[in-house]
Amino acid sequence: MTVLTLNDVSLAYGHRSLMDHVDLRVAAGERICLVGRNGVGKSTLFRLVSGSIQPDDGEIWRKDSLHISYLEQEVPAATSDTIFEVVALGLGDLGRLLTDYHNVSHHVGESDSVSLDTLSSLQQRIDATGGWNINQKVETVLSRLSLPADKRIADCSGGIRRQVMLAQALVSDPDLLLLDEPTNHMDITAINWLEGFLASFQGALMFITHDRTLLKHLATRIIELDRGKLASFPGDYVHYQRKKDELLEIETRANAKFDKTLVAHEAWIRQGIKARRTRNEGRVKTLEAMRRARSQRQVMPGRVSLDVDSSDLSGKRVADLHHVSFRYGDHLVIRDLSTRIMRKDRVGIIGPNGCGKSTLLRLILGEITPDSGRIAMGSRLQIAYFDQQRIRLDANQTVRENVSEGSDHIFVRGRSRRRHIGIARGTIDRFRWHPAVGQPRSDIS
Numbered sequence: 001m002t003v004l005t006l007n008d009v010s011l012a013y014g015h016r017s018l019m020d021h022v023d024l025r026v027a028a029g030e031r032i033c034l035v036g037r038n039g040v041g042k043s044t045l046f047r048l049v050s051g052s053i054q055p056d057d058g059e060i061w062r063k064d065s066l067h068i069s070y071l072e073q074e075v076p077a078a079t080s081d082t083i084f085e086v087v088a089l090g091l092g093d094l095g096r097l098l099t100d101y102h103n104v105s106h107h108v109g110e111s112d113s114v115s116l117d118t119l120s121s122l123q124q125r126i127d128a129t130g131g132w133n134i135n136q137k138v139e140t141v142l143s144r145l146s147l148p149a150d151k152r153i154a155d156c157s158g159g160i161r162r163q164v165m166l167a168q169a170l171v172s173d174p175d176l177l178l179l180d181e182p183t184n185h186m187d188i189t190a191i192n193w194l195e196g197f198l199a200s201f202q203g204a205l206m207f208i209t210h211d212r213t214l215l216k217h218l219a220t221r222i223i224e225l226d227r228g229k230l231a232s233f234p235g236d237y238v239h240y241q242r243k244k245d246e247l248l249e250i251e252t253r254a255n256a257k258f259d260k261t262l263v264a265h266e267a268w269i270r271q272g273i274k275a276r277r278t279r280n281e282g283r284v285k286t287l288e289a290m291r292r293a294r295s296q297r298q299v300m301p302g303r304v305s306l307d308v309d310s311s312d313l314s315g316k317r318v319a320d321l322h323h324v325s326f327r328y329g330d331h332l333v334i335r336d337l338s339t340r341i342m343r344k345d346r347v348g349i350i351g352p353n354g355c356g357k358s359t360l361l362r363l364i365l366g367e368i369t370p371d372s373g374r375i376a377m378g379s380r381l382q383i384a385y386f387d388q389q390r391i392r393l394d395a396n397q398t399v400r401e402n403v404s405e406g407s408d409h410i411f412v413r414g415r416s417r418r419r420h421i422g423i424a425r426g427t428i429d430r431f432r433w434h435p436a437v438g439q440p441r442s443d444i445s
């Protein structure tokens, strides 16, 4: 049974066509993985499917009363809401009622009869809507993901915040679940749990992932967005790769043949008076059409070769941690840690969500200070920090301004260069922040 179709859907931002007459049909119970390069429009396609944005052209049909849940790509911002509140939001009005009940029930006994009265009136309203089962759902999803109901989002790590949003998407038993890079920021336990859960999920699933294991284990069909076109590859990942190579080869051969004919036509038109006398209108028209087609051809974006620039050599020592401890309130995060980081070390920090990995980095950066112990940094260090929440990116500035930090120059291998050198001109507008998106773009990285 079909739950959703896209018919001849097009969408462009500025001159850039992200969807170019795209068709898609989603059947109940399918597990579709959407793949494509960074910035090709995958998240935008999910926004179209969820109805949060509308296409420029074409039609999106959803089955009557189809319930869609959508886990967005970004880590949600810090707010003072509790995990329970955010998860219950996935249930709409009833969720708000359950949140009130949850909060009041925590305070009964502490205060007066007012809360008892409020509690009983809330109980009646929940009774009337048959909401207890649903309350149970919130509790179940929280316990499955081991999320602490009363913790504030602002106090949660990036990985936990994404798990909370996942719980919000799951709690309402959607018919169609959209997951945009669900495993980003999640620890191994959460990923394993998610994989098992999705394998037995009854509704239709569409997911975007760069995690091949998840893709291989879950997808029953792969769809690929590539230069505005959507191609569908039923079957698993191996089958997709084989098919994809074949198609690229066919496309390359067809383009080469086309270009050769075009060159011949161009040479003919330039042959001057003799040719002009004899030239026929049909051939001129063909040439014009070919020129148009060539200029509209969506070319494969080039590859970027990225060089990480090391700063001037300073001493060998980068950081020395002596008996460092750190706590948030009464939660001890780092206990008596001593370690040394030397130049050329590549240190991977692993651990469950919320165990303190980002906190450790912030200690080394000096953004926060240890409760005990000390951290000695090497001399003449230049530190580059790519933070999980990307709060260092100024969403109102262009990519260019963010990279050069507002200056007219950037430093490449220790030499000052005018800033346009590092970034190709044509790419900037594509990455420009747009308020409608609501979050900083990950492709800015």
Ligand SMILES: Nc1ncnc2c1ncn2[C@@H]1O[C@H](COP(=O)(O)OP(=O)(O)OP(=O)(O)O)[C@@H](O)[C@H]1O
Pocket (backbone or CB within 6 Å): 013, 018, 036, 037, 038, 039, 040, 041, 042, 043, 044, 045, 073, 430, 431, 432, 434, 436, 437, 441, 442, 443
């Ligand atoms: N509201 C908007 N206004 C203008 N441009 C936008 C808007 N939303 C997205 N874009 C641009 O459209 C392109 C596609 O963005 P999108 O986020 O859909 O890509 P993506 O395939 O999900 O990329 P990634 O793999 O990095 O997540 C990007 O170039 C982006 O800058």
Ligand SMILES: [Mg+2]
Pocket (backbone or CB within 6 Å): 042, 043, 044, 073, 180
């Ligand atoms: Mg995306």
